[in-house]
């Protein structure tokens with residue numbers, strides 16, 4: 001890959017889940033994407049998908065998983081080669097395989113890390129594991145040259161998105177700050193933790209005037 005095309009961003013389709021009846025989007029397909037950023041200074045992973053071995057999650061969401069280890073191996077990458085992990089937020093389908101990354105910095109907003117202590121917020125053992133090294137941020141942060149964390153609360157209290165300045169243009173990994181490409185075009189959100197904050201975070205991502213936007217739960221990539 002020619003270096004002038006770096007950083008390079010690649011979605012990793014880590015799972016498909018069935019949304020339970022009580023979910024506002026029940027009946028819709030729900031793919032789960034993580035993202036691999038190949039930066040000259042290292043490999044950065046955004047989110048880690050659904051973990052395995054949790055009876056409650058398996059029963060409620062029937063995840064069809066593609067193990068992260070396999071997805072990375074298919075690209076010639078060992079888990080140990082990942083230099084940093086970013087969690088957009090700590091719901092179970094975004095942090096499930098954090099456990100594969102002991103002694104690797106995992107970047108999360110402090111507010112999100114605190115929110116995840118609430119009962120039923122996530123699967124605690126998927127975020128608390130031996131060797132876990134959370135780097136807690138309070139607001140925007142530059143992770144590596146051209147890779148910036150941007151707080152986008154609304155779906156959760158401490159959700160963050162990732163802004164990447166690449167030779168392919170200005171790229172946003174929205175995560176779940178915006179659910180899908182249609183919503184990025186202006187469709188109204190429903191049933192978020194805070195709909196008002198969610199709408200203003202979505203607007204702030206639009207204001208960044210990205211050339212391309214990736215979403216955690218939509219295979220469609222928005223292009224300017």
Ligand SMILES: [Zn+2]
Pocket residue numbers: 089091155176
């Ligand atoms: Zn979520």
